[in-house]
Amino acid sequence: MKHDGEATARTSSPALPKNRWHVAGFSWELQRQPIARTLLGHPVVLFRAADGVAALEDRCCHRHLPLSLGTVEDRGLRCGYHGLLYDARGACIEVPGQATVPPRARVRSHPLREQNQILWIWLGDDEATAPPPDYGVHDDDRYRFRGGVVHYDAPSQLVHDNLLDLSHLAYVHLKTIGGDPGLHMHAPIQVEQSGDTLRIVRLMPDSDPPPTYGLAWPFAGKVDRWQEIEFHGSHLLIWAGAMDAGSGALDDPDRGGLHIRGFHGVTPETETTCHYFWTVATNPHPGMPDMTDAIREQVELTFNEDKAVIEAQHRNMRRFAGAPAVDIRVDVGPNRARRLQAEAASRTVNAHQT
Incomplete structure (x- = not known):
């Protein structure tokens, strides 16, 4: 009797499917500390600010320290090296010691949604066309x-x-x-x-x-x-x-x-x-x-x-x-x-x- 997919070699892995919502964590994990995770090959930092949850690439645009080593504030995430402050969209909104913020001072952000106490992240190149799954x-x-x-x-x-x-x-x-x-x-x-x-x-x-x-x-x-x-x-x-x-x-x-x-x-x-x-x-x-x-x-x-x-x-x-x-x-x-x-x-x- 031949079974479904008989004698299949299982040593290879499929390409990482990025154009869909994936689970990044749970609501109760995001307290006052940022969380570092690599998801689908992307090093990201997850945090909860006053205006909701956010996911950014885990690096400061100044000297590349992981932002996950920083601190969460009401306005966003502050780098633990020189204090650059990032909002939930990845834009640097404050550079301590100077009045202006360089226009290119930002890092990539990823859509992060909180639903049913589950954190869903979108890491694909295409735009998300549907909301995260409901549970x-x-x-x-x-x-x-x-x-x-x-x-x-x-x-x-x-x-x-x-x-x-x-x-x-x-x-x-x-x-x-x-x-x-x-x-x-x-x-x-x-x-x-x-x-x-x-x-x-x-x-x-x-x-x-x-x-x-x-x-x-x-x-x-x-x-x-x-x-x-x-x-x-x-x-x-x-x-x-x-x-x-x-x-x-x-x-x-x-x-x-x-x-x-x-x-x-x-x-x-x-x-x-x-x-x-x-x-x-x-x-x-x-x-x-x-x-x-x-x-x-x-x-x-x-x-x-x-x-x-x-x-x-x-x-x-x-x-x-x-x-x-x-x-x-x-x-x-x-x-x-x-x-x-x-x-x-x-x-x-x-x-x-x-």
Whole structure:
């Protein structure tokens, strides 16, 4: 049987797709200190001034000290070397010791938008033609959420692969969100595509609740589990959960039980490193104490386990550069996503050449 994209070599990375909104961080990260990050090969500094959030290239136009070593003021970001002050558009608005500001005293700025407590950045050469994606879960009173940031010494595509193929849960996350390996590996996989969005559904009825699920919800025994993944290129949304076996329909959007909604923003740093911005939102059980922090700890543990696996995978791919990878049934989602990314990059290149 030939699987989707069989024997695909996985050692190469696609071009960094800049003409789309990418996750740069979270609202709660921007307090009184600037943040330095390299996103899609661009060293940027993120900060919050009186008139909102901003992203500038991380250098002063005077002597090139990183602006991320400066201080945030109400009017903007002040360089920590000679005190030049920059506004949110990258224009220098004050040079200490002189009355005039040189006309060319400015640095490049990038559109940065704050929405649903997510910071979205546009790094493309083309103008942004649409607003950043909406993620209303963060503002939904039915859910409590927590989040974090992980840095990977591995390409963003390997993190995408991991999130698009959840069969690994039974082997990598046995003590948290895993479950019976046979059930995970044999679960039917539904794949649907709409434009550049990919949707993958895995249903696992009549299964044992994994430890993290049992911590958050008082299940009576066996459960019906679901995993619904949406791939949007720059980020993924994963809706997972479980309800008492036979208590409802798994295709009912208003099904009961424990709901776990994950936001996964995977932003390349370079072609071989990336940032992983994640949140997990759950619906508290009315008869139990709030377990939001405990669930966050459990989920963070799983992400650390994934990081160890993915970085080891990448190191070995470099050791065995050029060796082919033989695909199996569960690779259908990751392989389809790879094609979507390649097609999006090709469209961008063709548009610039015409």
